[in-house]
Amino acid sequence: MQQRTLAQPVTLTGIGLHSGQNVTLNLCPSDINSGIHFIRSDIAGAPRIAADAFLVKDTVMSSNLEVDNIKVGTVEHLLSAIAGIGIDNLRIKVSAAELPIMDGSAIAYTQCLLNAGIKEQAAAKPFMRILKPIRVTDGEKWAQIVPFNGYQLTFEIDFAHPAIPKETQQLHFCFSSQNFLAQISSARTFGFMKDIEYLQRHNLALGGSLDNAIVLDDERIMNTTGLRHPDEFVRHKILDAIGDLYLAKYSLIGHFSAYKSGHALNNQLVRALYADKNNFEIVTFDDKRLPPIDYSL
Ligand SMILES: [Zn+2]
Structure with a gap:
């Protein structure tokens, strides 16, 4: 069983549950063994935050990652879609401090990932x-x-x-x-x-x-x-x-x-x-x- 990423980048928009503001996500293919990362595209320097349990700072209502006061909130539904499809490596550019809520499920995310296409990579999936x-x-x-x-x-x-x-x-x-x-x-x-x-x-x-x-x-x-x-x-x-x-x-x-x-x-x-x-x-x-x-x- 090989590692997986996306075959091509894909964009998705929706509103943030807490802010009520529009959020744009760009899901991009990523290298072997690079894992899942979020990138805050709205902040100078585009800081990266790994999808890592040890970076979860707040679990009120949702799972929220935070490094040096840079936050990415409500990551669990997208991560569920990513885990469900077995994607190992992905760069997720997000234009706000929280992911869009879509319809409250993971269906929009799974459809978006599947529409972009899944690419098998030349390394074993750990x-x-x-x-x-x-x-x-x-x-x-x-x-x-x-x-x-x-x-x-x-x-x-x-x-x-x-x-x-x-x-x-x-x-x-x-x-x-x-x-x-x-x-x-x-x-x-x-x-x-x-x-x-x-x-x-x-x-x-x-x-x-x-x-x-x-x-x-x-x-x-x-x-x-x-x-x-x-x-x-x-x-x-x-x-x-x-x-x-x-x-x-x-x-x-x-x-x-x-x-x-x-x-x-x-x-x-x-x-x-x-x-x-x-x-x-x-x-x-x-x-x-x-x-x-x-x-x-
Ligand atoms: Zn939930």
Whole structure:
């Protein structure tokens, strides 16, 4: 299995969830072993920020990278699309301090990447194979990753809300690129009306609307078009986790599971993984030995 980048650059525009301002993204092919980098094209000198869990400074509402006061926010949905398609190397030029929210899912990003075309590169794709169970907790919330020959994600949320039936609140997902595209990429972020009103009074979520999130009041879903999947909420939590975990800088071989986790715990899990080099090994696969994860598109 070879490393992947884009066949050609591609541009995408949308609005930032928090600023409400227009944001332009240029996704550009990048060299072997260069990884995923963001470049703030609106700042003199075009500073670079690596997609690295250790550069996450703020996890309120989203995963936000920061180096020397230079920020790139809400990176998880694009990173989820990049991880889902198995792209290893990419330069992402962004014209603002946050990525565009698009429709609140990763579908616009995945379509954009696939439209640009995927280029296989002349070097083996590195994977991070989990060797020991790692678990992080925060009160009743937890996230863990354990050894498993493949990539699976099991997630449970717990909302006491009449529009989120109990039986739609857990999901076990067997990762492959095709399963990601079919089952996860279109699941939208969600929020509660009372929280959104609070955020907007504090000048946050100014770009938030029914066009880029599922919004719930105390009883029902306010979007007239309803849900894309009966369990769209937990699917989105898996979408977020795939993006947050890609900040480990490798595609994972292991089984992630979580209860009520979010960006903060997902980030702590990646940091805990790196805390002991015996927790993982970096492996590659050649023609004779196939990877245990299917990235065919
Ligand atoms: Zn999200």
